[in-house]
Amino acid sequence: MTSEVVAGPAIEVEGLVKVYPGGTRAVDGIDVAVERGEFFAFLGPNGAGKTTTIRILTTLLRPTSGRARVLGLDVTERPGEVRRRIGFAMQTVALEGLATGRENLELMGRLHRVPGPELRRRVDELLELMGLAAVAGKLAGTYSGGMRRRLDLATALVHRPAVLFLDEPTEGLDPQSRAALWQELARINREGTTMLLTTHYMEEADQLCPRLAIIDEGRIVVSGAPAELKRGIGADTVTIQLEAAEGEMATRQDAVARLLDGFSPLQGLERTDEGVRLAVVDAASTVPDLLRRLDGDGIGVRALTMQHPSLDDVFLRYTGRHIRDEAADRPLEIGW
């Protein structure tokens, strides 16, 4: 079914807009292209339009305007053909609790028309891979959260989809299960499956996604490789705690400011309660020089920390807000 070659990139989205009946503009003009074999992520706060976009791509929602193609097939014009070639694991795990793990997999395989003997092999293989072989005969309703996630992911893989869509695949998992799941996703991708996933976990996206698009308020604000995006921010942050006697902190800070006036890697200086926070280009190689200068002038340093820019800094640069603030403020999203 899925070995058939269809022309075009794995995912192609042009001017995609979705306005819900209530008037909410969930997706407000998204353009993106994902090549075959890529591991691509949508990063953004809850309510940014990630889920809506992924639901359009998986044929569950019709766009208000714009085009979306998966493997060259238009999702509104040829939904049936798209469905045969994709796998989708939603934000909320959807399993039949009164069926066993094996039965859950077999049903999805049957609906995808995987032939009997091949299906049995594939189900065994997936149960083994997901570490569920021992509980294959138990009702899925008795599984733990991590096991349910893995089984749900397996049901999206039974028919060997060419493109796999994952909406917040690590949501609700403990850190250990999350790490294991990412490893599994990377392995599936290495075997040739194109991956498009959404997440609001910055650290995960940063470390594990070769390329991503940052989405906010229904638009892609910037996209690229995490390292490249962070380089675009330029400076690292160097936080220095100064040695200063009671009431002398201000004088010390002034001295630092004078001393570093004209120090070329410095892009910004901010006073804190305990010292200064500097924006410095390539902190790792400039900090020794910086320390020598301070030392030469008799300014005592109590502690120093360096921080590379994070994807949150990237988000902040383009939207003026932090991803985390947003995520915390939103009411719980309910899965329907």
Add this chain to the structure above:
Amino acid sequence: MLAFARETWYLGLRTLRRFLRVPANPISTVIFPLIQLVGFSQLFRDIIQLPGFAGQTSYLAYLAPGQIAFTVFLAVSWSGSNLLYDYRNGYLDKLRAAPIRRYSILAGELVPLGLECAAMAGVILLVSVALGASVATGFVGAVLILVLCAAFGVAWSGTSFLPALLTKNEQATGTLSILFFPLAFMSTAFVPVRLMPDWLQVLNAVNPISYVIEAARALMTTGYDWGAIGAAVVAIVAVGVVLQGATLLAFRRLTN
């Protein structure tokens, strides 16, 4: 068509498992008709001496077809909740993203429901026979009774599917099942139509369950009364067209 049948088969197996793996489902369905069958047949044993019961050998024999048909009401009273549950937890979306015909999803609910109705009605039929009732038309007639029960159950399940799909509220799913009481107690399940006051006779004429009961009663006590069987089929089709037609539209809207 073949693909539709195939998808319905696999989805139907899932529905059937859900029913059978919770023993409370079959038990709660048969318990009430069983109590009525055993209790009322003893309590009102001598009622058949009334002139309206002419030709009946025992009240149990008169009562049994009504209890068999009632079982169907109970079997379908919460039938819309499965679909609603799937809608809530995302399973419906999972099925919608699979390469299947969307009406297979509905058929995958309704076909097993018919089987459940037949099986549950069959339990009451067997108990009735064990207690002394008989089936004049034999095995074939008994099967025909169960087929009528299955068809009526599928048609009537619209009273659960429709509020479920329209309100998307679990509580609403069983609300219309209270129709069971007026419809059951004003039917010919307990007394023949000749013993009813005029106004009840009028209501009885538009009570679909009475037609199913009369057909079942004929098959059990006298023989193949094609007039009664035909009337039951018409009643079932009428209920089915209205309720399942509306259900289909509501399902279409939900999955668009």
